[in-house]
Amino acid sequence: MLGVLFVAAMTAVSAQPGKKVFISVDMEGISGIAGDDQLSAAGAEYNRSRRLMADDANAAIRGARxxxxxxxxxxxxxxxxxxxxxxxxxxxxxxISHSFKRHGMMEGLDETFDAVIFIGYHAKAGTPSGLFAHTGSGVVADVRVNGRSVGEGGLNTLMAHWYGVPVVLVTGDDVAVAQVAEGTPGMRTVVTKRAINQRAAALRPLDVTRAEIEAAAREAVARAARGTPSRTAPYRVEVQLRSSLIPEVAEILPGMQRPAADTIAFSADTMPQAYALVRFLYRYVNPD
Ligand SMILES: [Zn+2]
Known part of the structure; x- marks a missing residue:
């Protein structure tokens, strides 16, 4: 009887329908991608890599379903x-395609979702061994939220938790997934490649990584449970840049402080507001 109950419970976990899943897909950590010319429309190998990007996303979609x-x-x-x-x-x-998106990589997420999946993520700025390591764009040296250094994965996790939605899976190079999953118990990881340094990687076979992504997404979504929103306002945000010119311009905006020549800081009442401002600072403040 106990055995029967156990089996019934397991079945319920793996087949509970009606879940809503948000999948944020970046490109640097996608299976098979290791070159700059794969990352933008001007690159010779771009059309190849956007297909690779879709294939990793599809593995996650099938698994989530x-x-x-x-x-x-x-x-x-x-x-x-x-x-x-x-x-x-x-x-x-x-x-969800094209920009401007106020909430960038997390545009479209709200409290109605049951799980978030990150596909193709990369390590944060300043990580010596992460493939294509950066945060937001090349102009950012570091982002700190309430004193903690975060990359894109860390910032996006804070956004998901603001809405009470767990991040259940991250894929990317080995350095990236360890970094993103650190401090978030229960986040599964799939390694698509081993980062040799910021430019070279040992690419794992495509059939293997896709099978792993599909299996991990299936298990993670089956077990995903919406939590209570985690809101630790105010959010004190520091954006450290590689040049002091961006802080020089951004300091003009009300509410901005400049604790160091290369750093802009502000406080926000909500995580979505903090997120939009970080994005604004590195992407839309141009000293030229
Ligand atoms: Zn990217």
Whole structure:
């Protein structure tokens, strides 16, 4: 009887339908990608890599569905944010494409979702061994929220937790996934490649990484449970830049402080507000 109950409980965990899953897809950590010319539309290998990006996203979509997702929103989270082609995606997923997006890599997320998945992520700025390591863009040296250094994965996790939605899976190079999952118990990881340094990687076989992504997404979504929102306002944010010119310009805005020549700091009442401002500072403040 106990055995029967146990089996019934396990079945319920793996087949509970009706879940809503948000998948944020970056490009640097996608299976098979290791070169700059794969990352933007001007690059010779770009069309090849956007297909690779869709294939990793599709593995996550199939896995999420098998884990009980009935509604899946995919947010194109890289560069121009129009890398993924809808026709390359598994049918039935909604694609958030192009920018301007106030909430960038997390655009479209709200408290109605049950799980978040990060696909193709990379290490934060300043990580010596992470492939394509950066935060937001090349102008950022570091981002700190309430004193803690975060990369894109860390910042996006704070956004998910603001809405009470768990981040259940991250994929990318070995350095990136360890960094993003650190401090978030229960976040699964799939290593798509081993970072040799910021430019070279040992690419794992595509069939292997896709199978692992699909299996991990299935298990993670099956077990995902929406939590209570984690809101530790005010959020004190410091954005340290590689040049002091951006802080020189940004300091003009009300509410901005400049604790160091290369750093802009501010406080925000909500994480979405903090997120939008970080994005604004590195992307839309141009001293030229
Ligand atoms: Zn990217």
């Amino acid at each position: 098998a884990g009980g997702a009935t509604e899946i929103v995919v947010n194109d989270s890289h560069g121009s944010m129009r890398n993924l082609r809808l026709e390359d995606l598994e049918p039935g997923a909604t694609l």
